[in-house]
Amino acid sequence: MLTKKQHELLCFIAERLGEDGISPSFEEMKEALDLKSKSGVHRLIEALVERGFIRRLPNRARALEVLKMPERVDAKRGKAAKRGDVAPLSPPSATQRMPEPANDVIEIPLHGRIAAGVPIEAMEGSQMLPVPAALLGSGEHYALEVSGDSMVEAGILDGDYALIRKTESARDGEIVVALIDGHDATLKYFRREGAMVRLDPANRSYDPQRYRPDQVQVQGRLSGLLRRY
Incomplete structure (x- = not known):
């Protein structure tokens, strides 16, 4: 129970x-x-x-x-489950996307480095990163190499590859790629705080960053991580 x-x-x-x-x-x-x-x-x-x-x-x-x-409880038949x-769970419908087999590999764009500390420039690049398909869900994805340690308490380390699902919206508490003032990008928890947007680190050594909504553009949500040893 x-x-x-x-x-x-x-x-x-x-x-x-x-x-x-x-x-x-x-x-x-x-x-x-x-x-x-x-x-x-x-x-x-x-x-x-x-x-x-x-x-x-x-x-x-x-x-x-x-x-x-x-x-x-099956209300129509009047039968209550113990x-x-x-x-x-019911079998997925034909329209639901199922995870790809783990041995399938998909190449996604690798767009430079992104700060997990203070914002730095996220560079557009032409490199591709091979990623196991099982790490990706539905939607369009790209990858960024993490630079910094402000998200270590969320398990995101310097040198990791953040797998990002493209989107322009986010819920409070989601880890997002946020573009600041049109040129600096950072990886942080997204929150709304009154009339401001707050970007929270996952490291007690760093302070939250607060911006006006017009300064922040969400460019994707964290979908997964790829770590090389």
């Missing part, structure tokens, strides 16, 4: 995966469940993993897969 918070988190993850194929960040999960810290989110996820409701996908940033959902009963 799931606790109320476990059930709420499972439904939230499933809803977000159904919307865009990307699992929510720990910060988004914390806010959605009105928890005081991310450690509470970690405990809930561990419990859901142990009970077989979700699993982590290896080598992907914040990648979770929902394996099953609590069985719902608490704790579970049902497998």
Whole structure:
């Protein structure tokens, strides 16, 4: 039997995966469940993993897969499922994009370096980066080499390749590529703070950056990471 918070988190993850194929960040999960810290989110996820409701996908940033959902009450037939009963997820429809086989490789544009510290210029380039297709979801992607250490607490290290899904919009708590004043780009958590846009690092040694909305252009959301050893 799931606790109320476990059930709420499972439904939230499933809803977000159904919307865009990307699992929510720990910060988004914390806010959605009105928890005081991310450690509470970690405990809930561990419990859901142990009970077989979700699993982590290896080598992907914040990648979770929902394996099953609590069985719902069938109101039309008047049959209520027992608490704790579970049902497998329905097979995906033909219109849903399924992950590519892990051994398939796709080449995506590699557009220079991006700061995970203070903004630096993100250079356009003609290089291509081979990426396992399983690391990419739907949509158009490009890659940027990470420079700096301000996102280390999110598991993003200097020299990593950030795999970015192109988009011009973002939800609070998502990690985005933000173009500042039309020429400097940075990788940060995106937040709205009153009339301002706040870009948060994931390193306590760095301070948040605040800009007017007209100064910030979202150029993509983090989809995955590629690390070479």
